[in-house]
Every structure is written in C-alpha cells, then in structure tokens.
Amino acid sequence: MSELKAQMDQLGKAAKAAAQDLALAPAEAKNNALKAAAQAMRAQLPTILEANKKDMAAAEAKGISSAMLDRLALDPDRIEAMAKGLEAIAAFPDPVGKSLESWEQPNGLKFEKVSVPLGVIGIIYESRPNVTADAGALCLKAGNASILRGGSESFHSSGAILTCLQIGLESAGLPIAAIQRVPTTDRAAVGHLLTMNDYVDLIIPRGGRGLIERIQTESRVPVLAHLDGLCHTYLHKSADPKMALEVVLNAKMRRTGVCGATETLLVDDAFADDDLKPILKRLIAKGCEIRGDTAIQALDKRINKAVEADWDTEYLDAIISIRKVNGLIDAIAHINRHGSHHTEAIITEDSSAAAAFQQEVDAGIVIHNASTQFADGGQFGMGAEIGISTGKLHARGPVGANQLTSYKYLVRGNGHARP
C-alpha cells in the first residue's frame, strides 16, 4: 500500500470514529463549536490573510485568470462574512433527532421516523477558500464528519481556515477529526478518497462539469452531484409585460456567474413583439449579448444568430439565447430536452398554464412569476447550502443541513410477536 493510500485510510478511520461521536453530540456542542470557530477566525485574521497571500502569489505566478484570482482572494470583509456564516449555521435549528413522522398500527405497534446523520462526507471543490468553512460547518451541523479536498490554489488559505474550525471543535469538546482535509495537493489523493467506501458515505463535488463527471465515473462512493444550471425563463402569452421585463432582466443579469442564472429565454409566439422589444433593448443596454433565432433576430440588428449548440450551453456570462416557441407544450418540450433539471421559470397570469408548466417540467425547482436566481438555499429559508443537486436521489434542489441527514425508524411495542 502506498504511503498516500495509508495516509488517506488513516484520515477515513479517524473520520468514521469522529462521526460516531458526532451522531450523539448534543446540538449545543455542535453550535458551540461553530461559534468558537467564528471567534477563532476573527482572532486569527492576520494568519489567514498571510496564508492567503501565499496562495495569491503562487496563483499569480502561475498566471491564472483574474476571475479565479478574485474567487481565491480573502480580505477582512470576506473573513468576517465567513465567521458570520458559521454563526448563522449555529443559529439554525438542529437537523438531527427530529421526529419526521409517527403513526400507530392497528396491532398497537408505534412507529416513529427520526432524522440521523449520514456519517462521513467527502467534499471536493475548487478554489474558493470559503467553501472550507461553509462545507465543514454544514456537515458538522448535520452531525456528519467531513473530509475536505479544496483546489490546490487555495491550499494555504484552506489550511488556515480549517485550523479555526478545529479550534472550535476542540473548545466544544468534539473530536477535531470531525472536520479534516486531505493534507496534500497530490491529485492521486482524490482517487483514493473516491474508493474509500468503508469509511466515506457520500461524496459531494462542487466545481466544473469536467471535475464532476470525472468523479461520477470514478467514484465507488455514492455521489451527490450538482451539475450545470442551464435554466430557462418562458414568457407565456399571458405574461404581464412589465413583470416579464423585470423578472427576465433579474434572471439573466443580477449575477451572470451563478447556477440559477437564466441562460435561455423562450418567448411565446403570441407574446407581443412590442412587449418583447423593450426587454431585448434593456438586456443589450446592460451589456448582455443576445443570440436569437430568426424571428428574434428580426427584432433588433444587434442580435447575433443562435446556433444549435446555444440551446445546450450554460454561459455563466452576460450572454442569453432567445427563441420563439409555439405555445406551452412546445416550451415544456424544449426545456425537458435542453434543460439540466435545475431551475426553470414561467411568467404568466394564467394559473392553469402555470400549473401545467410546474407539473410537466422535469426540474428540481420550477418557478412561477419570479426570477430563476431565487435558486438558492438561503432564499428558500434553508440557511446555508452546499450546492443544488440536479439528481433525483436522496436530495434534489438546494442541499442544506437537513438534506445531509438520513433517518431511522423507532418501533415501540409491548411484547409484540409477529403472527
């Protein structure tokens, strides 16, 4: 066995033991750990900034893009936001030990379904160092031990943040192995993590499609994946034009790099061109490139031609593809064919059209008369989220602390023997 494999096994064993303790830890201990970790972050501000400086210097030397540098950068405000994030998670109701359902059978046997932690969760993510804090904290809140593996660019920053989390765990009397990280940037470590099904119960990857698909293919541990957010907004013939304008602008342009951003706008043939033109104009005025089908292109000379690939592209940028559709059924068919089952929206004043759309569109989140950018655990009232699951197993849509739990059945009898 290679040294790295032995080291990873050690990590896994420690995580499993910690998970057994955490499963029985009272809510107060977990919350105290989170609050103490937030305090530690404030106290260790200079150390975290110092570590981040190292990462930034190395990243600049490697010539990575300015967008990635921005994701990597920490400053006192971002560190305070991380600390506040930990405190917000601490304030959230405990997801473990909740009575989810209870009933009694005619023979007098009583049944109760109670939430329990999942066990050990491996989180694989790219360069944002704040994920170290968010992911570790959410797993802890749900009673799970975590093994974190961040992008190599953020190695020092993540290490400094992890130290704060472990200070919090220790001060609350919880095992520090409750939150660990892969202690090397060696890529082979990920390969080991994905086969440690004796110790790891779930892998959650965050990042680009390439990373996630590689993990889904290689992993022997179940994967909860957040794939693309190829979101659509559909303007039904009965859409209120003023609402359509405001919602579409927000859905596309509020932030273009988030997974809930609308990438394709579908416009009903019966939606008036005179109501559509101001939307196109405002998008262009805001710096959005429009790629349209022939009918859309006819409305403004600045609109580029959409090619077939546009209907399958998540731009994550100030680009939108727009096409006309022939009614509700056509819109739903386009979405179910090209969408990524993430978040889809209809704008309409017709409640039966809205109901049909919400029933027939196959996506984790289906919205009527609001921006697709509400696709976010915080906006759902779930507190922090670790991502948005695009699969249908275990958890679909935003994954917060409640979604990081399983359940068990407690059965209570009075000497019942089964006939």
Place this chain on the structure above:
Amino acid sequence: MSELKAQMDQLGKAAKAAAQDLALAPAEAKNNALKAAAQAMRAQLPTILEANKKDMAAAEAKGISSAMLDRLALDPDRIEAMAKGLEAIAAFPDPVGKSLESWEQPNGLKFEKVSVPLGVIGIIYESRPNVTADAGALCLKAGNASILRGGSESFHSSGAILTCLQIGLESAGLPIAAIQRVPTTDRAAVGHLLTMNDYVDLIIPRGGRGLIERIQTESRVPVLAHLDGLCHTYLHKSADPKMALEVVLNAKMRRTGVCGATETLLVDDAFADDDLKPILKRLIAKGCEIRGDTAIQALDKRINKAVEADWDTEYLDAIISIRKVNGLIDAIAHINRHGSHHTEAIITEDSSAAAAFQQEVDAGIVIHNASTQFADGGQFGMGAEIGISTGKLHARGPVGANQLTSYKYLVRGNGHARP
C-alpha cells in the same frame, strides 16, 4: 456495438419515454392498469402454470436445491396471491404529486415540495417469479418505468407474468414499455444495464450478498441495496422474562429465512439465568441450534460453542448465537460492530435504557419490546415493499412505493426579482 448492447439501449430508450408519460399519468390510470393486470393473471392461470412447468423441469434437470425449487414453484394459490398483491397496491394512496411541505418566505415567495417519480428503475433479482409482479407494480404505482431482470431459472414464469402486467398497462392506455424485462438470460445483459446511466436512474438488486456486492462494484447507476439482515435482540437486565421468552422465540423461529430474523441474542449479565434457561430450552425444543459463549454453554449441555465468526454470520436458518454482555453500553458496542444496520431490538421495562438503545444503535429499524420479524413494509403499514435498504442514502429501512419517489420544489411569486 454488440447486438445485445443495442437491444439493451433500445429497452432503455423505450423505458425513458414511458417514464415521461407515466410521470403525468393520473392515479386512476395506474390503478386501472394494476387491477386489469390482476384480472389478466387470473384469466391466464393455465398459461402461467404451463410456463412455470417449463422452468421447474429445467431446474430439476439442473439439480437445484429443494429450497430453490420451492421458491420457483407457482400454483393457483400463489398466483391468486400475486393478483391480490396487485390489487392491494392499486388500493394504496398515490405516492406521486403529494404536497410534502409548504411554506412562505418573508418576501412573499411561496414554496411547495411535491413528490415526483424517480424515472427508470432497473430491478435485478433471483429466482422468485412473484418479484416480477411485485417490483413492476410498485414501480408503476410510483410513476416509474421498470426494467426487470429475474433469475434465469424463472425466465418463462416471469415472461408469462410480465405479459399479464403489460395487458393491464395496455387496457389502461399506458405504454407497455412502462414495465419491461431483459429479454435474454445472457449474463452480459446485466453488465450493460449497470452502465446505462443515460436511461436508468436507479438499480435495486435483490438477492444474495455476492450478487449485490458485484452490482455495487460494477454499477455506474446509483444502487439502492438491501444487504444482510444480521439482526440482534438484546435482553436488558430489566426485561420482563415472560415477554423475553415470547419475543425471542418469535424473533428467531417464526420464519428463519427472512432478513428480519434475529441471528444473535445478547443477554445482560444481570438478566437472571433462571429466566434465561426456559428460553434456551424452548429454542432447542423448537429445533434451533444454539451456539453460545462459555457462560451460555454452562447453562445447557446441548449448546455448541460459538466461534468468533458466529458473531458475523447471518444464518437464515434455525441457528442462533448467544452471548452475555456487560450492560447496555457493551450491547450497543457489539451491535454497532457486528450488526448490518438492518433491524435491532431491546427487551426492557426501563424506558431510559430503551431510549438510549434506540438513539445509539446505528440501524434502519430499532425496536423496543417487539420481535425483529416486524421488519417488513407491510407491518409498517406501507403496503408492499421491494426490499429493506441497509444504506443511509435516499431510503433507509423498508422501501415501498413512497420511497421510490423523488420531489421537486414549486415556487410561486408575484413578479419577484432577487435583490
């Protein structure tokens, strides 16, 4: 591409298309299909028996065990029981389109979580032909298309049963591809099924540990596995001796071949030997072999010595291993180390001991003062079940129609743009 692979892909495509129709099918159509399938089974009784005769003759020629022959055999009673099973599933409330939760955020956005089907489910099982009816019907009830792969011994029987299910689908106006089976006994077909993640959303294996572990290793599709049922009953020092006697006898001997049968009895040091002896005697009188530790062996000469492997063995037979434990903590430690996270029971009059046991034992079903043989979806009031999940993801414990669903979030706004 091999011909078999092409054939399997065809099956997958048809299943996916059928699943899209099924997801929108009203409850009535699904229930009509189930009731018509039950009628078809009664009408086709001679054909099913004829097909079963072929399977039985081939199996006898191959010299398979009498236990397996019994599992394979159909007679008019068993066929009537299958038909009644379909009707019972039809009578069960529809698991799709249920409002699971709803809430409103302070900004006025309304959220509703609604159950939806999973999609396409592949079911791989061994020789019992009735699984063809149960599994196909449960998937249909939950709006899922299924691809069934039964043991080769039951090939003709399963085919005749499938014909009845498809007659039911057709008469209800549902696509017959909603329930299909792998049309060959070629083992390579299973390998293809496990990699068809473009078409198949979930694999449910039923059968021996070897089959299931092979599937878990090979599958690129998520697997919902039912592994061993290595169940324990623990006699706490405050157990009522009369209840202990009745529950233990039932837990072990009611049926020895079911996954909820108790395999190991843990007896508290402080539980009186005089109360234990009658239990041992009755077990032996019922034909149960006892394998005990030294303390247990001292109580009756007919008790064999338990070796270390006994604590990790699921006998599925009239054999029980028994050992003394030093209190509640020792009992829980033994169970969490040797159990299979399936079903565990404590017998005690002490409610705080029961509560600690139910919290700390890591199993899908944890029982107080009742037989472990209640581990069954029907006994839970779930209607039919497709198995008992021993994993923690998606579904844990009995898997009935409700557990074969996912959910989506419906969000309703009034022109909400995200700040």
